[in-house]
Amino acid sequence: CSSDLDDGVSTNLIYEQVVRGIKFGEYKCDKDEDLSMIAAQQYFIEHGLNIDAQRLQSLLPSYFPESYLQKPNAFQILGNDVTSKLKGVYFQNTKAAPSKVKEDIVSFTKYKWPLLFSRFYEALKFSGPSLPKNDVIIAVNWTGVYVVDDQEQVLLELSFPEITAVFSSRTGKLHGQSFTLSTVKGDEYTFTSPNAEDIHELVSFFLEGLKKRSKYVIAVQDYVPPEGSAFLALRKGDLMILDSINNGAATMKSGWCYGENVNSKKKGDFPVECVYVLPTINKPPVEILNLFVQSGSIADQFPLDEHVSRGAAELHTLEQYSYDHFRASTKRALGGTRRKQNDELWKYSKEPLKQPLLKKLIGNEQLSAEACTCFLNIMKYMGDHPSHKSRMSIDLTDLIFTPPISQEMLRDEIYCQIMKQLTDNKSSVSEEKGWELMWLVTGCFPPSSSLLAELTSFLRTRTDTDFIPDCLIRLQKCLRNGVRKYAPHQVEVEAIQHKTTQILHRVYFPDDTDEGFEVDSSTRAKDFCQSIAKKLDLTSAEGFSLFVKIADKVISVPEGDFFFDFVRHLTDWILKARPVKEGMTPTFTYQVFFMRKLWINTVPGKDFQADVIFHFHQELPKFLRGYHKCTREDAVQLGALIYRVMYGEDKNYLHRIPEMLNRLIPSDLVRAQSADDWKRSIITAYNRDAGLSSADAKVSFLKVIYPWPTFGSAFFDVKQTTEPNYPEQLLIAVNKNGVSLIHPQTKNVFATYPFSKISNWSSGNTYFHMTIGNLVRGSKLLCETTMGYKLDDLLTSYISLIMININRSRRT
Structure with missing residues (x-):
């Protein structure tokens, strides 16, 4: 957090930028009285309420654009306007200091010219509706996303209520990272940018934050309450204002909410599944609301069964979808007639597939073979096909989910296969295992946009399974957070097999206490750290990290990694390094610790x-x-x-x-x-x-x-082989100041190298090498140590955090 001094400096910088921009016509006021008010505020800041007409006349050229000064009698008119403002209620009643008036100017400009308060990123439009230019700058601020050119001319403006989704992906070696903005109109704008992940994270942060604070929801489809009930009727496009005790955060976690229908002026309860929380803290304008009436994009993306409101129980299936996307069945292809009921590909079957369901995979031998193997393993997991008794469930889930995680084209196929086996399945045991797979897959990867509506309808029209609400929530998180790198961890598989969708993970702290925290498939290490810091009432999670102890290794979890992915990666790594005998079940238990890793802003007594x-x-x-x-x-x-x-x-x-x-x-x-x-x-x-x-x-x-130069250090005993002036056994300390080389007995510091002087480093199982100074002429330190991976990670993490703080201070 910035100190009061920092806030004052920031306010002053923005104030100077604003008044200069107004003077040179960069920022234009719609109303002359706004311009006169800002001029009066500038005069007050510099001279107080001591109004000297001659002085004011001499200052007008520094307050107003040249175009205003060239009008007839400009100096007299403008001088009178400013004097009138200075004698007005604002200045007469306020006891504010000049610093408070500067803050008022900055607050005004925040609403008037939001681009001033944006983060800017260079980007290239990759696909979507045409824009005047493709080389653009993306500006993100509290009102929405702006696409501007290098002259800051706005090419596209999307307020947050217009944005329904944002996601990022890697578009290939040629284009690198990309991000896509989906709008309520159904448009999708895709841009490539080296900062795609940052843009995705920032827009998601605004969307989620605004939704949590929002009091406004809009009906995405009609809702007719049951006869005799007091529930609120909804028509698509109706705006609801939530009552005082509700907000978007509470709405998204519940099945029902209470509010007033702006159109009908009636109040009552209505189902959350029929509405969309608008990401806004202000009442949205009519033109935004009309977009929801005209477009079916939100309702199509997350549709409800039309018969739910009338109490019907018709289940959605893939039948209609199969006509356009499934391959023709063998019998249909040969006979030319409509498939018989027992030969319909979208329904449950006990017969293994000989070809994939989706026709887009036909012709690709490798993917077709993998699709058929995945289906066989789905059948084995569900008990519909004989399997080795000794095989663990996680062996099968690995075989089912690893191929689609690595091969995007298989993801829709796996969803279709699971939905197929859950349609008209007469075996309760098989169906139960199928819902376990559905729960797992919705936490691994999302389907394509074309299949998303089918999947959502499939889930929403089935109310007899406890997992479904959680499947829908997991699907939303997966759409927001992206694809996992590994198949579900054993903890996840065992959780759903024990009929629990809540995974409480034990976390250990340095003071020998521990506590359970909820973690799910889409939880990233950064989110986990934030959750722990909040629960422990820490001032900030910055510098803290999760550490996983497995076997004799303690390794820091990268903050961007999915938590279970990292644990899975670590387990697999240990398994490769220490293979177990054939037929034996590997038992690698692990513990999770939460500790401070980086000591950059650590001052005793502050937290x-x-x-x-x-x-x-x-x-x-x-x-x-x-x-x-x-x-x-x-x-x-x-x-x-x-x-x-x-x-x-x-x-x-x-x-x-x-x-x-x-x-x-x-x-x-x-x-x-x-x-x-x-x-x-x-x-x-x-x-x-x-x-x-x-x-x-x-x-x-x-x-x-705290004053000691080695406070907050991580220490490493190493054997160095390159510097004759140092002892062979050396103590290395890594802290916020850089890397220090210390005599292990006397504790005298031979040298401290700031991170800016370290040009390169590398590590392995038995070594750590570091280059100080120029890569060509710099000196090298070669060390023997089994802790090289920790040294490597610490240097990378410190430098990364330092760069983040530098960039943050530049922006403010």
């Missing part, structure tokens, strides 16, 4: 919760191992604080200090004086801090070591 739960417990072991250069006086003070953390005001254990020195004093200082001397010194220091709580003692400990 009490973080200090007490994380910072103290992470720094204590490094202190006791003797990694820091510590004086005897500091060791005494810190030892007393550690005792207070352990026992508080209880003095019954003071006599045992000589026995517990290894828990109070750095290992390299224990023999610096006798145990009794340590005891006397520590007791004296302990008594000095009388009344200090255990939690406050943790913060005091951190404040003592």
Whole structure:
């Protein structure tokens, strides 16, 4: 968060930009009185309410565009307008300082010229409705997405209520990353940009945030309440205003909501599935609402069965879809007649497929073979085909979902195969297993837009399965967050087999506590960290990371990775490194830890919760191992604080200090004086801090070591082979200042290299290499260590966060 000083600087910069832009005609006011008001505010900021007519006349050329000054009697008219404003209610009643008036100007411009407050990205239009230019700049701000040219002429303006979806993908080596904006009109604009992921994330952030705060929903189809009920009738296009206790966030989590129909002026409950939450905090204009009436895009994307409101139970199937997209069946092709009921490809079958369902796969031998193999494994999982008893369920789910994850063309095929086996399936056991697969697939990858409507109708018209609401939610998250890299993890498979759609994952903290957190298939590490930080009431999640401990490895989870993907990747990696005997089931349990990884903005006392739960417990072991250069006086003070953390005001254990020195004093200082001397010194220091709580003692400990140059470091014992002036055994410390080389015994720092001086590094199972300075002429440090992967990850993470903070400060 910015400090007050930072906010003042930002406000002043924007203010200077605005008044200069008005003067030179870059920003135009629709009303002359707005221009006069801003001129009056500028005069007030510079001279207060001391109105000097001569001074004001001399300042008018700096307040108004040249075109205004060339009009007849301009100086007299403009001077009178500004004087009138200065004598108005705003200035007479306000007790605001000039800084407050600057803030008012900035607030006005935020609404008047939103482009000023945008993030800009270069992009190239790849597909979609034509624009005057293809080389464009994407501007994203709180009102929507603007496509502008290099002269900042707006080519396309999409307010957030007009945007129904945003997603990013890789379009191939030639074009790189792309993102697509879908509109309520049904248009899709695809742009390529090196910042596609950032744009996708920012637009999604605005859409989700606005939806959560929104009080406005629009009916995407008619709803006729049952006779005698008090439910609210809806017609497609009706705008509803939610009541005071509801908002978009609550609406999206419930089945019903309460509000007023703006058209009928009636209030009542209505089903959430019939409405779409508009991403806006202001009442949308009529022209936006009309788009929903004219377009069926939202209703088509997430349709409801038309008979639901009348109580009918007709189930949606793939029959109609199959006529256009499925291959012809063998019997139909030979006989030329309509398929018999038992030969309809869109219905349940106990016969393995010899060809894929979708005709778009016919002709591709490899994909056709994989499609048929996937269907066979679906049948095995559902119990419709004999399978090896010893085979685990996760073996089958791997075989079902791995091919479509890697081959996009197979994804619709797998959805069609699962829907086929859930249509007219007379076996309750088989059907139950089929719904498990449906739950899993909706968390792995979404179908194409052409199949999405069919899938949504298929799910919404089946109400006898508890998994369906969660399948729809998972599908939405999958559309928003993208495709997984790996098949479902064993934890996910076992969860749905135990009929639970909520996965609570145990997370361990450095203070030896732990807590359960909900995690799902589309949870990324970054989201998981944010969730934990919020629940623990931390000031910020920045610098914290999830760590997975499996076998003897503890590895940080990249924040952009899906959580279960990373655990799966790690498990597979361990399996390859340590293969198990044939016939034996591998048992690799893992634990998840949440700790501070990067210590860039860590100041003891700034975040009490973080200090007490994380910072103290992470720094204590490094202190006791003797990694820091510590004086005897500091060791005494810190030892007393550690005792207070352990026992508080209880003095019954003071006599045992000589026995517990290894828990109070750095290992390299224990023999610096006798145990009794340590005891006397520590007791004296302990008594000095009388009344200090255990939690406050943790913060005091951190404040003592905070000024040390090695505070917040990760330490690595390595063997170096390139620098004759350094000992062979070396201690490397990585912290916010860079990489330090330290004598392992004296703790003297030989050198500290800022990250900006490190031009290259590499790591392997047994080494870590680093180049300082120029790649050609720079010096190299070659180290033997099994911790190379950790050093590599730390350098990458620190540099990445530093660059993010630099870019963030530039933008503000």
